[in-house]
Amino acid sequence: MALEASSASRSFSSSPVQNEDSVGDTFDIESTTGQAKSTIVLQPGSSHLRLGRASDPQPTLVPHVIAWRHKKPGQQEAVRQSLLSRDSCEYEDDQRNINFGGLNEIDDVLVSYFRRPVCRWEYLAKCNKKSKPEVLSEGCGWTWTDTSKHQPYLIGDDALYIDENDCYDLHWPIVKGQLNIHKGPYGSLSSVITSLATLWVSAIETFLLIPFKDLSNFRCVLLIPDLYHHSHVKEMVHMLFNELNFSSVLVHQESVCSTYGCGIATACVVDVGHEKTAISCIEDGISHKSTSIRLDIGGKDITRVFAKLLKRNALPYHKFDHDDRMDALLMEELKETYCHIKPDSKTPEKQEFHIRRPGQTSILYPITLGDETSQAPLSLFYPKVLGLKPSKSQVHLALRNPGDSEDPLDEHYLFQTRNKHYDGRSFRKMKDYQSQQQTNFFSEQNVERMDYENSEEIEEETTSGTVKTSEADVLAPSGLMPLHQAIVWSIENTPLSYEDELKRRMYSCILVVGGGLAHFDGVDHFMHQKIKDHVPLSPAREYLASQIEVVVRPKDQDPSVVAWKGGSVLSCLESAHECWVTNKEWQSQGLKLLRERAPFVW
Structure with a gap:
């Protein structure tokens, strides 16, 4: 085109x-x-x-x-919004619990990967129940945001630290x-x-x-x-x-800017953010649309799983509330401080944390941590533990441009005026090749065909004068998939190249960016192992497994700002x-x- x-x-x-x-x-x-x-x-x-x-x-x-101020303060009740929980309709049960049964699979992986037994949560709960908090003499060091001037709106930290009883709604x-x-x-x-x-x-x-x-x-x-x-x-x-x-x-x-930020020409960019994970394959400044996929899971889900595991392990801070804004920020801080995927870690581990609230003295809580510090980050690789309803709406692929009256010469125009015979012949060649390469790949998934260049549909759509907005010509997963499988899915849907050279280049540079996962120590080694185990191999492609490389801190940069x-x-x-x-x-x-x-x- x-x-x-x-x-x-x-x-x-x-x-x-x-x-x-x-x-x-x-x-x-x-x-x-x-x-x-x-x-x-x-x-x-x-x-x-x-x-x-x-x-x-x-x-x-x-x-x-x-934070927008109520138009009529005092007549409208403040809406309490959780920073950790999703909409209740997304969970498998009404209590918004994680799937503790799914932890068994994570525990089995930890035993084989860490080469040691998993620390029993019953022991951790017993230790934490014995913990006694210490009230400190100093205050928390900060106060609620001053709203006495009746500001019409507040942003950033000023919005986050508004008293929840004040007449503002966060958006x-x-x-x-x-x-x-x-x-x-x-x-x-x-x-x-x-x-x-x-x-x-x-x-x-x-x-x-x-x-x-x-x-x-x-x-x-x-x-x-x-x-x-x-x-x-x-x-x-x-x-x-x-x-x-x-x-x-x-x-x-x-994703393209991520490659610019670290000086890499070709990479599979894995952007794990707060609420989503986006994966795309980039070649010399081009994002291949057929490889783009977004999963509606991210660092927020890791924090929620970590909080649930700590509650199960008798978190010494008994007043913890998932729906409380300050408690959610506390849990985010604990996750970033203590979570990791390091095989050489030792458990149980004695740590401590502070509870700071405006107008109150600080409280120091001792806590005994176990393998929940590794179980939580692994929830993206084993999404069953998140306790979410299976749904295709949690996975998003590239959609066609729906069109706009301001731009009549758009994709629809080009789609209907191109050479149908040439496109049909090209599609048949690509389809035959992909069917050979992707035999049994995700065969257990209920898949859909995303069709950009199917010659039969081209003829049908051209004569009818309509253009379908189905998702492109790639294997489409029917529901939420593990992170490592999504990465393999993306790379396997790169355009055809001689002897799979493009796939080899993507596997040799898997760039993990964003603030949701890349900062956990050891995530690169674990992701490398999981991808290596799931690459679809054939006698002609056995060399791919040895080419895999995962990059989490390119040139020692903060992955969240790349x-x-x-x-x-x-x-x-x-x-x-x-x-x-x-x-x-x-x-x-x-x-x-x-x-x-x-x-x-x-």
């Missing part, structure tokens, strides 16, 4: 890995520095907004939440990597966009010290997921131009200039500019 060829050309030319030798004497350090200082990079996530100038060494992390504009569209208050598309605009402007003014009136002198790089809703991206770009008044905007995908750094690198590339859209151009030409200039297949 012409669209794919042009987009691929732009992506290849904008790759920092491919252009290191092409800069030469034309590189102007002063000009590049000036561009970086006048460019703001935004990476909105489910839990945090990462923002900063492209010249900054690290982004600023702001909790991606906004997260992004959930599971997508705009938080729902039927409740602040759930319409326009309301979510308003929340985003208000939150981003306030964050830029507060943390970057850039007045709103000066944003017209700045450019913006917006990082979006690989699997996105076209209408949502359109609304966000529209908001950046019309509400925030940026002079120009460049939109790119997080994508943001890639966005800052991209903003300064000479070859990326053609990908920018100016405010004036957007006002006159609109959406079609994203299709024509986006450095990925729109």
Whole structure:
């Protein structure tokens, strides 16, 4: 397709890995520095907004939440929202419990991987019941957010630390990597966009010290997921131009920017965030759409499992409440401090933690920890323990562009006007090859065919004048799958190449980024072993198992900011200039500019 060829050309030319030798004497350090200082990079996530100038060494992390004051304070009851739990309809039981039966499989794996017995939870509970808290003389060191000025809204930490009895409602504009569209208050598309605009402007003014009136002198790089809703991206770009008044905007995908951020040309990018896990295979700045998959599980689920296991083990802090905001933040801190997947770990282990609440003295609790510090991170590899209902809605694949009246020459037009005979012949060759390579691969799964290039459907759709929006030509899992299987699934659906060279390159660089999993010690070795055990091998592919390499801290960088750094690198590339859209151009030409200039297949 012409669209794919042009987009691929732009992506290849904008790759920092491919252009290191092409800069030469034309590189102007002063000009590049000036561009970086006048460019703001935004990476909105489910839990945090990462923002900063492209010249900054690290982004600023702001909790991606906004608190709106009630229109009529005192007449509306504050809505209590849990930071740990999902919607009740997603669980197998009404008590929102994890599946303790699923822990048996994790325990068996720990015995073989750690080469020692698993510490019994009954012993841990007995030790923790004997623990006695110590009341400290000092206070907690912080107070509830001051709302005496009746601010109409608060963002970030100020929103998180509002007293739950105050007349504010918290709203997260992004959930599971997508705009938080729902039927409740602040759930319409326009309301979510308003929340985003208000939150981003306030964050830029507060943390970057850039007045709103000066944003017209700045450019913006917006990082979006690989699997996105076209209408949502359109609304966000529209908001950046019309509400925030940026002079120009460049939109790119997080997975591609992750490879830019660590200087890797080709990789299978595994982005484990707070509420979602996104996997895509990147080749020279191109994200292969057929390999993209998103699982609706992430670091939040690890925290919930960890909390449930600690409660079973008689957590000394008896007042712990999953639905309490401060307790949820406490559990997040304990998870990041103590969880790991290290085979040489020793259990049981004596530790301690503090309970700090505004207006109260601090309390020190001793605690005995066992293998729950490893069982919780492994829940992403064994999702049965999460206690969720089996559902296809927890797995998302690439969808076709549904079309927009602002862009008549879109994918639908190209789809209906291309050469049917050529596409049908190409599809049959690919289908025959894939059927040989993927025999018995996920054969127990109830699979669907995602069909971009089926010649029979092309004829049927062209004559009927309609285009189906089925998910693409790959094996589609019927429900939630373990993380390592999802990685193998993604790599096995890369485009055909001579002697599986592209698959070999993907297996040799599995890049784990995001803040949900990569920071746990030992996760790279465990993931390597699980992927090695699940790679579909044949006599001609036995070498693949020896090629596997998992990278969790590229160049000793924080894996949670790799994508943001890639966005800052991209903003300064000479070859990326053609990908920018100016405010004036957007006002006159609109959406079609994203299709024509986006450095990925729109």
